[in-house]
Amino acid sequence: MLGDRPEPDVPAGWTTVTVRAASLNHHDLWSLRGVGLPAERLPMILGCDAAGVDADGREVIVHSVISDPAWLGDETLDPRRSLLSERHAGTFAERVAVPARNLVPKPPELSWEEAACLPTAWLTAYRMLFTRGRVVPGMTVLVQGAGGGVATALIALGRAAGLRVWATSRSEAKRARAVSLGADATFEPGSRLPERVDAVMETVGQATWSHSLKSLKPGGVLVTSGATSGPNPQADLNRVFFLQLSVVGSTMGTRDELGRLVRLCVERGVRPIVERALPMQDAREAFEALAAGDVFGKLVLMR
Ligand SMILES: NC(=O)c1ccc[n+]([C@@H]2O[C@H](COP(=O)([O-])OP(=O)(O)OC[C@H]3O[C@@H](n4cnc5c(N)ncnc54)[C@H](OP(=O)(O)O)[C@@H]3O)[C@@H](O)[C@H]2O)c1
Numbered sequence: 001m002l003g004d005r006p007e008p009d010v011p012a013g014w015t016t017v018t019v020r021a022a023s024l025n026h027h028d029l030w031s032l033r034g035v036g037l038p039a040e041r042l043p044m045i046l047g048c049d050a051a052g053v054d055a056d057g058r059e060v061i062v063h064s065v066i067s068d069p070a071w072l073g074d075e076t077l078d079p080r081r082s083l084l085s086e087r088h089a090g091t092f093a094e095r096v097a098v099p100a101r102n103l104v105p106k107p108p109e110l111s112w113e114e115a116a117c118l119p120t121a122w123l124t125a126y127r128m129l130f131t132r133g134r135v136v137p138g139m140t141v142l143v144q145g146a147g148g149g150v151a152t153a154l155i156a157l158g159r160a161a162g163l164r165v166w167a168t169s170r171s172e173a174k175r176a177r178a179v180s181l182g183a184d185a186t187f188e189p190g191s192r193l194p195e196r197v198d199a200v201m202e203t204v205g206q207a208t209w210s211h212s213l214k215s216l217k218p219g220g221v222l223v224t225s226g227a228t229s230g231p232n233p234q235a236d237l238n239r240v241f242f243l244q245l246s247v248v249g250s251t252m253g254t255r256d257e258l259g260r261l262v263r264l265c266v267e268r269g270v271r272p273i274v275e276r277a278l279p280m281q282d283a284r285e286a287f288e289a290l291a292a293g294d295v296f297g298k299l300v301l302m303r
Pocket residue numbers: 024025026027030120121124144145146147148149150151168169170171174189203204207208225226227228229250251252290293295297
């Protein structure tokens with residue numbers, strides 16, 4: 001629903017950002033379906049990601065992980081953390097309030113649309129590959145569900161980091177686009193691969209899990225950050241222990257990782273894939289496209 005809300009409260013240590021661009025994530029669809037958003041927190045402004053202008057006129061990117069003010073270290077490990085739009089109003093608004101420590105400078109090399117894609121999908125992909133997956137150049141990585149926001153980021157970042165990137169997608173057109181984005185080869189979901197891979201990056205869940213485990217070399221690692229198609233796949237424990245596979249969870253990323261991701265994008269010319277940028281008033285159209293799976297890369301709402 002579109003509507004007017006009061007100006008956001010600004011607690012001590014927080015600041016406001018005037019939003020210029022905010023990207024959509026699957027998280028916003030989960031929230032619309034009530035996942036992680038109990039009735040007592042409604043109405044809630046959705047949106048995790050934003051790039052905009054802070055109260056001092058600086059161009060900034062908003063880190064969406066809100067940790068306890070007393071929390072030190074990796075924000076994603078704070079049991080009390082939340083994402084914007086879970087406990088605090090989100091970014092699909094003219095202004096959003098955020099802790100001042102959550103702001104990262106937006107470099108001029110990135111457009112507003114591009115910058116707004118980084119804090120959730122791209123940061124998640126960065127942490128999956130480099131922090132949790134610990135992949136190194138020359139490894140082969142399989143990305144499931146190539147068209148998604150996180151998946152397109154995994155392909156582009158994997159390419160930039162010197163990995164051999166293989167990807168699956170249900171759609172032939174998306175497989176072709178994945179190749180133009182930097183995938184070395186693409187496959188239909190569930191296909192037998194030419195050889196087993198060092199690591200699999202999973203956001204699809206139930207529909208691809210079994211294929212992900214079967215695709216790994218002995219000692220390989222599966223990094224999971226999402227379960228779009230369902231959270232309860234066959235565990236296939238025999239394969240996990242006998243082949244000594246690692247199944248590793250990953251969630252969002254730290255402010256420092258966001259800073260490094262921004263630098264990587266600037267230095268290596270990697271850019272988020274913006275499928276479409278729409279005026280914020282057209283949010284419904286953007287949500288419908290995301291729900292239909294009719295997207296390659298990111299949808300961005302502009303002000
Ligand atoms: N843990 C975290 O911090 C974190 C952060 C970001 C996202 N996530 C989660 O990661 C998931 C992906 O997020 P996103 O924003 O990238 O979503 P998205 O842009 O909507 O992409 C989802 C992709 O999953 C694939 N897919 C969906 N249903 C499928 C099915 N039944 N079988 C095979 N593939 C299917 C599709 O790829 P193809 O059409 O190419 O096959 C689709 O493009 C979501 O569940 C989200 O909640 C978690």
